[in-house]
Amino acid sequence: MDLLAHLSLGFETALTPVNLLYCFVGVLLGTLVGVLPGIGPTATIAMLLPITFSFEPVTALIMLAGIYYGAQYGGSTTAILINLPGESSSAVTAIDGYQMARKGQAGPALATAALGSFFAGTVATFILVLAAPPLARAALSFGPPEYFSLIVLGLVASIALAHGSILKALAMIVLGLLLGMVGQDIYTGTPRFTFGFFELYSGINFVSVAVGIFGVAEILRNLETETTRDVMVKRVSNLWLTGEQFRRIAAPVLRGTALGSALGVLPGGGHVLSSFASYSIEKRVAKNPAEFGHGAIEGVAGPESANNAAAQTSFIPLLTLGIPAHPVMALMIGAFIIQGITPGPNVINDQPALFWGIIVSMWVGNLMLVLLNLPLIGLWVKLLTVPYRVLFPAIVIFASVGCYAIASNNFDVYGIALFGILGYVLVKLGCEPAPLLLGFVLGPLLEEHLRRAMILSRGDPTIFVTRPISAVLLALSVAALIVAVLPSVRRKRDEVFVEED
Amino acid sequence: MRFATLTAAALALSSAAAVAQDYPTGPITIVVPFSAGGPTDTVTRLVAEPMSKTLGQQIVVQNVGGAGGTLGATQVAKAAPDGYTLLLHHIGMSTAPSLYPDLAFDPAADFAPIGLVTSVPMTIIARKDFPPNTLEELIAYVKENADTVTYANAGIGAASHLCGMLFMSAIDVELVTVPYQGTGPAMTDLIGGQVDFMCDQTTNTTGQIHGGEVKAYAVTSPERLDSLPDLPTTAEAGLPDFTLGIWHGLYAPAGTPQEALDKLNAALKTAVADPNVATRFAELGTAPATAEEATPEALATTLTEQIALWKPLIEAAGAKAQ
Numbered sequence: 001m002d003l004l005a006h007l008s009l010g011f012e013t014a015l016t017p018v019n020l021l022y023c024f025v026g027v028l029l030g031t032l033v034g035v036l037p038g039i040g041p042t043a044t045i046a047m048l049l050p051i052t053f054s055f056e057p058v059t060a061l062i063m064l065a066g067i068y069y070g071a072q073y074g075g076s077t078t079a080i081l082i083n084l085p086g087e088s089s090s091a092v093t094a095i096d097g098y099q100m101a102r103k104g105q106a107g108p109a110l111a112t113a114a115l116g117s118f119f120a121g122t123v124a125t126f127i128l129v130l131a132a133p134p135l136a137r138a139a140l141s142f143g144p145p146e147y148f149s150l151i152v153l154g155l156v157a158s159i160a161l162a163h164g165s166i167l168k169a170l171a172m173i174v175l176g177l178l179l180g181m182v183g184q185d186i187y188t189g190t191p192r193f194t195f196g197f198f199e200l201y202s203g204i205n206f207v208s209v210a211v212g213i214f215g216v217a218e219i220l221r222n223l224e225t226e227t228t229r230d231v232m233v234k235r236v237s238n239l240w241l242t243g244e245q246f247r248r249i250a251a252p253v254l255r256g257t258a259l260g261s262a263l264g265v266l267p268g269g270g271h272v273l274s275s276f277a278s279y280s281i282e283k284r285v286a287k288n289p290a291e292f293g294h295g296a297i298e299g300v301a302g303p304e305s306a307n308n309a310a311a312q313t314s315f316i317p318l319l320t321l322g323i324p325a326h327p328v329m330a331l332m333i334g335a336f337i338i339q340g341i342t343p344g345p346n347v348i349n350d351q352p353a354l355f356w357g358i359i360v361s362m363w364v365g366n367l368m369l370v371l372l373n374l375p376l377i378g379l380w381v382k383l384l385t386v387p388y389r390v391l392f393p394a395i396v397i398f399a400s401v402g403c404y405a406i407a408s409n410n411f412d413v414y415g416i417a418l419f420g421i422l423g424y425v426l427v428k429l430g431c432e433p434a435p436l437l438l439g440f441v442l443g444p445l446l447e448e449h450l451r452r453a454m455i456l457s458r459g460d461p462t463i464f465v466t467r468p469i470s471a472v473l474l475a476l477s478v479a480a481l482i483v484a485v486l487p488s489v490r491r492k493r494d495e496v497f498v499e500e501d
Numbered sequence: 502m503r504f505a506t507l508t509a510a511a512l513a514l515s516s517a518a519a520v521a522q523d524y525p526t527g528p529i530t531i532v533v534p535f536s537a538g539g540p541t542d543t544v545t546r547l548v549a550e551p552m553s554k555t556l557g558q559q560i561v562v563q564n565v566g567g568a569g570g571t572l573g574a575t576q577v578a579k580a581a582p583d584g585y586t587l588l589l590h591h592i593g594m595s596t597a598p599s600l601y602p603d604l605a606f607d608p609a610a611d612f613a614p615i616g617l618v619t620s621v622p623m624t625i626i627a628r629k630d631f632p633p634n635t636l637e638e639l640i641a642y643v644k645e646n647a648d649t650v651t652y653a654n655a656g657i658g659a660a661s662h663l664c665g666m667l668f669m670s671a672i673d674v675e676l677v678t679v680p681y682q683g684t685g686p687a688m689t690d691l692i693g694g695q696v697d698f699m700c701d702q703t704t705n706t707t708g709q710i711h712g713g714e715v716k717a718y719a720v721t722s723p724e725r726l727d728s729l730p731d732l733p734t735t736a737e738a739g740l741p742d743f744t745l746g747i748w749h750g751l752y753a754p755a756g757t758p759q760e761a762l763d764k765l766n767a768a769l770k771t772a773v774a775d776p777n778v779a780t781r782f783a784e785l786g787t788a789p790a791t792a793e794e795a796t797p798e799a800l801a802t803t804l805t806e807q808i809a810l811w812k813p814l815i816e817a818a819g820a821k822a823q
Contacts, residue, residue, distance in 0.1 A: 198568045198575060201569075202568065323686075345712030455677060456696070
């Protein structure tokens with residue numbers, strides 16, 4: 001009965017006109033900044049924090065939360081339409097989503113993203129309602145060794161991200177790992193690969209890399225010839241899913257939701273893994289894995305659901321323990337503090353209206369998002385008919401402005417240009433950007449957790465096998481590797497990884 | 502030709518004077534050398550609001566994070582000294598010269614101090630099931646188990662890193678330090694029982710202390726705090742010479758006209774005397790600077806003293822950012 005009382009309190013709070021209004025403002029803003037390349041939710045929330053000073057605490061947090069998960073919706077739009085992911089999660093969507101768009105399937109791809117996200121958001125919100133405190137407690141049993149082993153498993157599984165040569169995919173992961181090394185070593189403070197530039201001490205900005213290597217590289221490639229540019233524009237066909245497509249996305253959406261909900265709870269990097277992991281799983285269970293990388297709808301449905309589920313459940317550590325899972329959550333802590341609320345385990349008891357109001361508002365916000373986004377699909381698809389001489393400069397300008405707004409660091413803007421050129425060279429060499437991005441994102445996490453685990457164990461590497469969760473995860477990684485090299489499955493693997501042409 | 506140059510120079514001079522008299526005529530930027538939403542950012546936004554009312558101009562808070570706060574500070578050190586670009590930095594201003602030998606600015610020479618803003622106390626906390634129950638027990642336990650106890654900090658130069666160095670030097674023990682990227686992940690592992698203890702600002706720890714997620718031993722301020730009345734001070738709990746506050750100061754680039762500095766200082770004084778600011782600061786477990794502290798002289802003294810305090814500690818600990 002407690003649950004019903006909590007929910008009704010939540011609905012009472014979330015459904016007041018002013019909260020509904022700001023929830024809508026939040027998700028609308030979120031969708032917009034998600035769609036605009038470069039300007040992500042982190043920059044937007046940072047810029048809007050001072051405005052929320054004058055709001056009621058619950059209203060302010062409902063709006064800020066709306067911006068965050070709204071941006072997860074919007075981010076997939078640019079990833080699909082113009083191959084421009086604003087976040088690591090949408091980088092995965094870009095792989096098959098953009099290929100679908102090039103084949104005139106932008107409408108179904110966008111609809112899949114919206115529906116998958118809504119379903120995942122709904123399920124994840126219920127998980128928040130039912131089990132937030134025990135889940136947060138369980139997530140705490142993940143220490144540095146467990147995170148290290150989880151990321152190893154993620155990296156091993158993600159070789160599936162590549163649809164070309166495995167060797168090139170491995171090279172890209174290593175290049176990504178190296179790029180991720182740039183900056184100050186957090187354990188000793190020693191700068192690495194910074195060439196004396198203080199601007200590089202905090203490392204290379206993710207948005208610079210993603211926008212450059214995906215978006216700008218794609219623009220450069222498009223500029224090569226007049227003919228290839230017109231292909232996708234003229235072939236925008238249906239805007240909605242066919243029955244066949246509905247059938248194809250059902251299972252990936254369910255799997256993605258489950259995976260994302262589980263990984264999102266882990267504050268040490270689970271959120272980042274969710275969409276990559278979902279993509280790998282979908283490719284492995286697919287009847288026709290060769291289609292992945294060439295516009296497989298499952299490759300959009302799974303990761304998008306996983307990503308949105310993780311976005312919702314990543315609020316669990318924040319709301320129940322006051323600890324942030326990623327930079328956006330750290331900003332939310334700032335928002336709590338500015339509102340005079342100390343984020344921590346007491347929020348749920350001291351401010352029940354706030355706690356349950358925010359959670360219920362997330363479901364309301366997800367509903368608003370799907371209602372907002374489905375009719376917009378037609379509009380977004382029309383965006384593809386914007387002449388390139390207008391669209392390309394606009395993309396580059398928005399991306400540069402957004403990137404600069406994050407930390408007012410010129411180097412982030414130079415990075416876009418540099419990685420744009422690098423991305424173009426890689427495309428020409430037949431190397432894919434997704435594994436690079438994965439290495440870039442996971443590399444620093446891998447190193448951080450490995451070294452922290454070794455410090456905690458006083459240099460004893462057996463810590464990774466004596467802790468049960470870590471041991472299981474490593475065993476799974478080994479199993480995944482064995483499956484990959486066993487001759488009996490070798491033929492099947494070749495089918496999975498080698499391009500058919 | 503010479504006449505023209507002289508006239509131009511005279512015009513430039515008179516307009517500079519006029520600029521200072523009318524100051525401020527446009528929006529003022531306060532650079533926070535850390536990311537938005539962090540404790541320093543919160544402190545800045547809380548004082549920027551009333552300062553903006555006094556000055557009659559908008560104050561924009563710009564977050565220039567990176568390299569332990571030195572990036573943002575460098576940017577302000579090189580900014581035009583016209584009173585329109587200011588820096589709000591914390592104790593890191595005094596540790597940067599020791600931590601970063603290649604620092605691009607001199608904290609004392611390249612800045613004109615405006616005043617102290619606040620000093621945020623620290624709390625010494627541990628995982629819930631850590632055996633010691635008082636600060637004295639903690640000191641004894643740490644000394645006895647120096648080879649197994651772990652201390653978490655939020656990264657090189659972070660408040661928790663400084664507090665750890667000071668604590669280890671005070672009780673003369675070397676411990677294994679586990680650095681994290683920010684207080685959030687460090688707190689996660691402390692609550693999860695992966696590390697043993699840490700020392701961080703009340704802004705980051707009060708919620709978890711009230712929630713019973715961590716064990717608290719002492720607060721590092723000279724007086725007990727209203728927000729944590731049951732927590733003894735370090736002096737009461739057995740470490741008489743150990744006090745530490747994460748002091749925050751407001752600076753302009755050196756060479757800023759005196760008129761502008763005076764107006765900014767007056768605005769800062771009004772802001773720290775504002776009861777609303779006091780209420781908000783109290784919720785963070787801190788208090789605004791007093792009228793005597795919110796002066797250029799007090800900030801200059803604090804800065805000089807603190808640079809001298811940290812230099813030997815940081816050298817002894819062998820901590821270098823390059």
